[in-house]
Amino acid sequence: MSFNTELHILTLSQDGSYTAYSKEYEEHYHSTKDGALKESLQKHVIPAFELVQNDEVNILDICYGLGFNTLATLLYYAQNRPQTQLNIYSPELDSDLIKSLKDFNYPEEFTAFRDVINTLSDSGKYTNANVYIELFVGDAREYVKRFENKFDIVYQDAFSPASNPLLWTKEYFSDIVKAMRDEGIITTYSIALKTRLALYENGCNIYLNCGEDYRDATIASLSELNGLELVNMQHKISCNPDVKPLSDDDLVINNI
């Protein structure tokens, strides 16, 4: 199955890597300004691995999409942490998308992972001596309920709250937090107060992930993290008393 150019528009992003525009969600899979590969590395993989130093790391990659976060993790891991046992679990609704990724125009950096891309595309599973990857075809909301106290890292990389609100509600994040270890961290590109509130009201501390050459992002954790700027949520709430996190109840009422 080849990459569906009727449902997607292949787009060259700022760092020279290709992403795609989804006609269904009316959104790109990655920030075209930051660049697809750079966004994966700077907003998810690098900050996560700087914080999590375990010998075995369990990652929940929400959602697989074009696979950049999983593949960028393998890239970082091969270069920096080859001894770590890496387990990646990634839900994705769109089975045709997964099957079509064999001929996606990936950046050169992913060339070494051609075998991983093809194996995942064919069977949804990949294993070698130190790596286990499992794709789940179906709803991420159901999938996360299978896990408790498991994940060290959650890449929260769904389409935006405006186009895919069910993957940003307070109830959804409650299930994510239950699936995480106490020291686990969540990385996300979203800096929206609604998103941060949904995490904060589930007991997370909220931190700023910022750098010179990419737009601000968020890191959340139940534990205190050193070396990151803590977002003063009480201050933000007092300045924006009407802002509420997204809730499943609102989405049901609005038939989303």
Ligand SMILES: C[S@@+](CC[C@H](N)C(=O)[O-])C[C@H]1O[C@@H](n2cnc3c(N)ncnc32)[C@H](O)[C@@H]1O
């Ligand atoms: C922004 S893309 C993910 C990009 C991906 N992390 C990457 O690096 O390429 C969001 C993905 O979520 C999938 N999706 C949307 N709703 C979902 C759901 N309820 N469960 C699982 N996957 C879902 C979409 O099909 C899409 O592939």
